Amino acid sequence: MAAISASQVKELRERTGLGMMECKKALTEADGDIEIAIENLRKSSGLKAAKKAGRTAAEGTVVTRVAEDGSYGVMVEINSETDFVARDDNFKAFADKIADAFFAARSEDVAAVMAGDLETAREQLVQKIGENIGVRRCVVVEAGDGNLVGEYVHGGRIGVLTVLKGGNADVAKDVAMHVAAINPAVALPEDMPQEQLDKEKAIILAQPDMAGKPEQIAEKMVQGRLKKYLAENSLTEQPFVKDPNQSVAEFVKAAGGEVIGFTRFEVGEGIEKEEVDFAKEVMEQAKRS
Numbered sequence: 001m002a003a004i005s006a007s008q009v010k011e012l013r014e015r016t017g018l019g020m021m022e023c024k025k026a027l028t029e030a031d032g033d034i035e036i037a038i039e040n041l042r043k044s045s046g047l048k049a050a051k052k053a054g055r056t057a058a059e060g061t062v063v064t065r066v067a068e069d070g071s072y073g074v075m076v077e078i079n080s081e082t083d084f085v086a087r088d089d090n091f092k093a094f095a096d097k098i099a100d101a102f103f104a105a106r107s108e109d110v111a112a113v114m115a116g117d118l119e120t121a122r123e124q125l126v127q128k129i130g131e132n133i134g135v136r137r138c139v140v141v142e143a144g145d146g147n148l149v150g151e152y153v154h155g156g157r158i159g160v161l162t163v164l165k166g167g168n169a170d171v172a173k174d175v176a177m178h179v180a181a182i183n184p185a186v187a188l189p190e191d192m193p194q195e196q197l198d199k200e201k202a203i204i205l206a207q208p209d210m211a212g213k214p215e216q217i218a219e220k221m222v223q224g225r226l227k228k229y230l231a232e233n234s235l236t237e238q239p240f241v242k243d244p245n246q247s248v249a250e251f252v253k254a255a256g257g258e259v260i261g262f263t264r265f266e267v268g269e270g271i272e273k274e275e276v277d278f279a280k281e282v283m284e285q286a287k288r289s
Contacts, residue, residue, distance in 0.1 A: 002032035012037060043206035058268030059083045060136075061095050062159035065103035070148030070169060073161045074102045076138045077265050081131040086156070086267075091133070094125050098135055108138045139263050147260055152176035157267045167257025178241040178248055179262050185233040187261045192230060200229055235259060 004027045012023040012034055018041070030037035060079035067073065078095045080086045098118065105113050114122070114135055126133050141161045143149045150162040150172020160176040186192050204210065204225050210218055231237040236249035236259050243251065252259055 004028055004032055008032060008034060016041060039203065042203045044208070058136075058271040059086045060267050061086055061092070061156040062153060062265045062267055063095050063099035063156075064151040064153055064159050064161060065099050066149050066151045066161070070143055070150070070172070072106065072140060072142045073149040073151055074099065074106070074138060074140050075151075075159045075161050075263065075265055076102050077136045077159075077267060079134050079136050079268070079271075080129075085129055085131050085133075088129065090125060090129065094121065094133070097121065102138045102140075106140055108140050110135050110138055113138070137265070139265070141263055144260075148172055150176050152180055154180045159265045160262060162262045163260040164252060165258040165260050167252055167255045171252060171255040171257055174242060175235075175248060175252060175259065176262070178238070179235060179264055181241050182235075182238060183264065184235040184238060184262075187235045187259055189230040189234045189237060191261075192234065197226065200226060235262060 004024055008027055009020060009023050012018070012027060013020060015034075016023065016038065018026075023037075026037040026041050027034070030040060058079050059082055060077060062075060062077050064073060064075045076095075076099050078091075078098055080091060085091050098114075101118055102108075102113055107113055122133055122135075139161070141149050141163060143163055147163055147165050148167065148169065150164065150169060151160065152162075152173050153159045154177075158180045160179045162172050162176045162179065164172045164175065185196075201222055204222050205218070210221065213221065236247065236252075238248055240246050240248045240251045246254075249259060
């Protein structure tokens with residue numbers, strides 16, 4: 001059986017809001033797997049969907065560029081090792097230069113766009129700053145006929161490109177701001193993968209209040225909860241962050257538009273940075289000296 005660390009318990013508590021002992025027990029039963037622990041908790045106690053893992057340890061910035069006519073946009077993530085460097089003027093200037101290059105190339109091919117002068121500039125900045133710096137990813141979003149791309153970047157750490165049919169740049173930006181703040185899973189309910197819906201249905205059926213229910217009633221309850229799940233996790237169905245009295249879809253429709261899709265980047269998402277125990281490091285160094 002895997003040993004359960006304090007950091008695992010802390011993360012599970014942050015993501016579920018449950019007590020320390022309950023989290024430790026759940027992790028022990030799941031052999032240390034946080035995602036399995038959450039799934040088991042949802043089955044046994046009806047726990048609501050836990051917060052998404054937010055271990056965004058890598059630092060850096062997200063930069064966007066959108067054509068004046070809204071026909072396309074690009075979004076690039078550039079990483080550094082520390083937040084201190086991410087706030088450095090030299091790093092910011094480099095990030096802007098990179099975004100301009102990807103925008104001009106209208107390409108997602110990091111290796112191709114970075115070849116030549118840009119790679120030389122990156123290497124020179126690494127030497128100057130003393131940290132590893134890299135261009136992690138880029139996305140190009142094409143609006144399509146009759147559509148437009150909007151953009152929003154929050155604090156240099158979260159970037160969003162939205163696509164609307166109709167509407168205007170201000171509306172597209174407001175929708176992007178909502179996506180940055182709320183982080184919906186999909187743009188439209190029909191975009192939710194069937195695999196995710198099947199998983200959610202299994203969790204609902206395993207909850208205590210479903211036990212012993214006649215099949216017809218159980219199915220009705222499942223469909224009701226799935227509908228609620230889709231409403232909570234689909235951009236168009238969510239209460240608009242700037243006016244919760246209307247949904248995002250209603251807000252956009254009032255401006256003569258319709259939501260088509262979005263892309264969201266958050267600095268370091270999916271990258272886990274090794275935690276350094278400085279006290280232990282100093283102690284080990286002292287022993288060696």
